[in-house]
Amino acid sequence: MMNRRHFLDTLGVGSLVALAPMAVRAAPLKRVVVVGGGMAGATAAKYLRLWSNKTVDVTLVDTSTKYVSNTKYVSNIMSNLVVTGQYAPTILDYGWSNLVKNHGVKLLNGTVTQVEPGGSLGAWKVTVTKGTTITVLYCERVVLAPGVKFDAVPSTVNPAVAAPILHGGEQAGTQDPDAHARPLRDCRSNCSREIGTKRTRSRGANRLGCARCASNSTRGVRPITFQPPGIANGYTLVC
Amino acid sequence: MCTWVGWVVLVGSLWAQSAAAQVVNEGRLLASGCFQCHGTSGLKGGFGTLAGVGKEDMLNKLNNDMRAKDARSSIMNPHARGYTSYQLSLIADYFSKLPKP
Numbered sequence: 001m002m003n004r005r006h007f008l009d010t011l012g013v014g015s016l017v018a019l020a021p022m023a024v025r026a027a028p029l030k031r032v033v034v035v036g037g038g039m040a041g042a043t044a045a046k047y048l049r050l051w052s053n054k055t056v057d058v059t060l061v062d063t064s065t066k067y068v069s070n071t072k073y074v075s076n077i078m079s080n081l082v083v084t085g086q087y088a089p090t091i092l093d094y095g096w097s098n099l100v101k102n103h104g105v106k107l108l109n110g111t112v113t114q115v116e117p118g119g120s121l122g123a124w125k126v127t128v129t130k131g132t133t134i135t136v137l138y139c140e141r142v143v144l145a146p147g148v149k150f151d152a153v154p155s156t157v158n159p160a161v162a163a164p165i166l167h168g169g170e171q172a173g174t175q176d177p178d179a180h181a182r183p184l185r186d187c188r189s190n191c192s193r194e195i196g197t198k199r200t201r202s203r204g205a206n207r208l209g210c211a212r213c214a215s216n217s218t219r220g221v222r223p224i225t226f227q228p229p230g231i232a233n234g235y236t237l238v239c
Numbered sequence: 240m241c242t243w244v245g246w247v248v249l250v251g252s253l254w255a256q257s258a259a260a261q262v263v264n265e266g267r268l269l270a271s272g273c274f275q276c277h278g279t280s281g282l283k284g285g286f287g288t289l290a291g292v293g294k295e296d297m298l299n300k301l302n303n304d305m306r307a308k309d310a311r312s313s314i315m316n317p318h319a320r321g322y323t324s325y326q327l328s329l330i331a332d333y334f335s336k337l338p339k340p
Binding site: 078 | 271275279314
C-alpha cells in the first residue's frame with residue numbers, strides 16, 4: 001500500500017501540472033545537458049530522470065567514442081575492495097547502457113566547445129563538436145562534470161620518486177609503503193588467487209579466511225558479504 | 240487515511256507554493272549517499288537491503304552499533320559518524336517508508 005510520503009515521492013512536477021486546474025498553459029521545458037559522463041555526470045543524469053519521473057529531458061555529452069556497448073567509466077566507489085585485493089579493478093567499471101535503457105538518458109558523443117546564453121530558444125546554448133560535425137543543444141540547465149586533471153608532482157614526473165600513500169600506516173621512502181596491504185600481499189605470494197570461483201568462508205560465519213588453508217592470514221580484511229553487480233562469482237582468497 | 244478532498248487541498252497547497260524547487264525530500268537526498276552500495280532506493284545493491292527497514296531498527300543500529308568506538312574498523316562507522324542524529328533520523332525515516340521488497 002502506498003503511504004503518504006511515498007505517494008508524494010512519486011508525484012513528479014508533471015503530475016502536479018496535470019492536477020492543477022490552472023495549468024492550461026504549456027508546461028515549461030525542462031531540459032538539462034550534462035557535460036561529462038564520469039561518475040558525477042552519470043549520477044546527475046540518472047537522478048534527474050529518476051526523481052523527475054522522466055519529466056526532465058537529459059542529454060549526456062561525453063568524448064568517449066565507445067558509446068553504449070563496450071563502454072565504461074571508472075568509479076572510485078568500492079575501490080577500497082580493490083585496494084585490499086579482494087576484487088579485480090574491473091568491478092569499478094561502469095557503462096552508460098543502463099542510463100539509456102532504464103532511464104531514457106540521451107547520449108551525445110563529442111566535445112563541448114561552448115556554453116553561452118541561449119536567448120529565446122532556452123536558457124543555455126551548448127555547442128558540441130565532433131570532428132567537423134557541430135551539434136547545438138538548448139537547455140534550461142547545464143551540469144558541468146568534465147573531471148579533474150592532475151598537476152604534475154615529482155612522483156608523477158620522476159619514477160625514482162616514490163609516491164606518497166595517503167592512507168598507509170607508513171610514509172613512502174621510510175619503510176614499507178604498502179604495510180597496510182602486506183597481509184594480503186603475503187597471502188597472494190604464498191599461494192595464488194583463484195578467479196571466478198565461489199567465495200569460501202572459514203573460521204566462523206563472519207570471517208573470510210583463506211579457502212585453501214583456512215587460515216586468517218588475510219588479517220584486516222573485513223568479511224565480504226556481497227556480490228558486486230555484474231560479477232557472476234566472487235574471488236576466493238587463498239594463501 | 241486522507242480523503243480525496245484532503246489530497247486536493249494538499250496538492251493545491253503544494254502548487255501554490257510555486258514550482259520553485261526547494262529540496263523536495265531531504266531524507267531521500269541524504270539517503271542517496273547510501274545507494275551506491277545498498278542499491279538505488281535501497282534495493283538490489285549487493286549489500287543489505289534498506290528499503291522498508293523499520294525506522295527504529297535502523298536508527299538503533301546506526302546510533303548504537305555503527306557509531307560506537309569499537310566499530311572503528313567497520314566501513315559503516317565513518318559513514319554513521321558523518322551525519323547528525325537529525326540527518327540519520329531523516330534517512331531512516333525515508334527508508335522505512337519505502338515498500339518492503
